[in-house]
Amino acid sequence: MRWLIRRVLKKGKGSVSYEEDVHYGDVLSIGRAADQAIFLPDLRAALNHARVTLLSNGQYKIESLILAGIRVNGEIIYVTTAGAGAIVEIGNTRLTLLPPPQDFDGSVEVGTLDKTEQIAEMEKRAKPTRLAQTGLSKRRPAWILFMAILLFGLALPMIGHFVPGFGELLKHTPLPSTQSWSPGTLDAAHQFFGADCTKCHQHAFLTVRDNACLACHANTAAHADPAKYNLPQLGNAQCRSCHQDHQGLRGLIRTDQRLCSDCHANLKARTQGVSTFANVSDFGTNHPEFKLDLPDWDANGKFAPHRVTFAADLKENSGLKFNHKKHLNPDGLNTPDGHRVLECVSCHRPDAGGAKMRPVAFATMCHDCHKLGFDTLAPNREAPHGKVSEVIYTLNEYYAKIALEGGYQNAQSPAIVQERRRPGSPPLSQPQQQEALAWARDRARSVTESLFTGKACTTCHKVTAPRDAADTWHIAPVRVSGVWYADAKFTHAKHTTVKCEDCHAARKSEQSSDLLIPGIANCRACHAGAKARDKVATTCIACHGYHQSATLKMGRL
Secondary structure, eight states: OEEEEEEEEEOGGGOEEEEEEEEESSEEEEESSTTOSEEOOOTTSOTTOEEEEEOTTSOEEEEEOSTTOEEETTEEESEEEEOTTOEEEETTEEEEEEOOOTTOSEEEEEEEOOHHHHHHHHHHHSOOOSGGGGTOOSHHHHHHHHHHHIIIIIIHHHHHHHSHHHHHHHHTSSSOOGGGGOOSOOOGGGGGGTTOGGGTOOSTTSOOOHHHHHHHHTTSBOSSOTTTOOOHHHHSOOHHHHOOSSSOTTOSSOOSTHHHHHHHTTHHHHTTTOOOSOOOSBTTTBOOOOEEEEOOBOTTSOBOOEEEEOOTTOBOOOSBOOOHHHHTOTTOEEETTEEEOOOGGGTOOBOTTSSSBOOOOIIIIITTTOOOBOOTTSTTOBOOSSOHHHHHHHHHHHHHHHHHHBOOOOTTSOHHHHSBOOTTOOOOOHHHHHHHHHHHHHHHHHHHHHHHHTTSHHHHBOEEOOSSTTOOOEEOOOOOOSOSOTTSOOOGGGGTTSOGGGTOOGGGOOSTTBOOOOOHHHHHTTEEOTTOSSSEEOOGGGTOOOOOOSSOBGGGO
16 A cells, blocks of 8 residues: 655745655554654654554544554544544644545645644643633622622621621621621630720720730739840830730640740840850750759758759758668568558658649658657557657656656556555655656656667657757758759649659669659650650740749839
């Protein structure tokens, strides 16, 4: 079979010439390879791109040899049958199938699409991207939308504001009322006057002024003492810079990390080196070791803690002698009430708020195991746990009473003390009374020494004996710190999911001087900065309050 291949050659000034070629065979191959019947010098064409087969009924079978298909009569196809007049487009080449002339079985015309035709074809196929291409006008919808917003967003709510009756009616209809002007839910603290917008918004179309806030918050503690924190960012800041309402029930007080890190990330530079605080920007990555108040007292006995940086070898001087390891023995202890296994909560119990621990009291936490009995003949009688003078007075009073009443069955006691006196017996003579009271004084002195130096007071306290006859016994006062990190907020109530020993190494402590307070490394095991992913996200405000003044008020700055 003979094919006529006619090439259209475009020349300058719009002139056109033709070049004809003859191809023999049933199939007309098309592509970029050198052996193709129609060679396409276009990188967008494959080596073997397509083929056209001449059918017996004068039709042409057009096949794509690539997965992307080819465009025939404006549509992407893979295999199709077409007659004369079909147009095949490959890259910038256009092939038009023609009726076969005389002496030929098939004919095709090969031409090139110019840039103008290509652009026009692309625009024809492209979807509209401009409003003008859809036949619609921008101005009319814009005016309609503007008028709708003006009517429903401004006019109706404004009429409802100035006409209360109409405003109440709007609230019971789907139409917008003054409530549509609210950008969100008020903070819980402002809910009680939420219907009175003028309480805060004193002037229309103006932001809330500080005097509106101070009308209620004049007695609130000042956020920053201007003498201590002489920084424009604090002194000149307006209330609305940090506190913006309509952010939800708990949205008025900022808790994000930037509230603090905006200043503290480069605090040294901001204060030109005056600040003694370290730069802090993130708890997980940029926070110094904790500083704690180590208990201390001045010469007058007044509590005067000194600030130190946490270290593993810090020691405290509480005045106590106590072995945590012994008391937390997993095998338990033998107590006056039987065998007992102690846990941390046996002595350390949170207060009503769950933040701090109640002070350890002897009467409620120690007395069950540590009895203060002093005489085997009176096993239920105990010395008071208190001042030295009270202990001595109790013992003197007890043995004086025993000596005068008699009946104290102790072989080492004088007969006048051992003798039981019945009702109606003659009173003791003066020499007998003197003998009995002399024994009582000696006995009280002996028992006092036994209490203070034996297995009672000295078990937990440092005891100093009298220096002379005019002196008395001295017991070192117990001085335990209730708050170690005075500048931080911590609550045990929020940490009930962890064990005591996860933070406090009490089970290994044998000395009361061991500081069982954890440092920052222990906290970082669970907590990290605001952007933490695998730990508890913790911002500055979670542990620290703002720099509120202890004396100044917001309305008196």
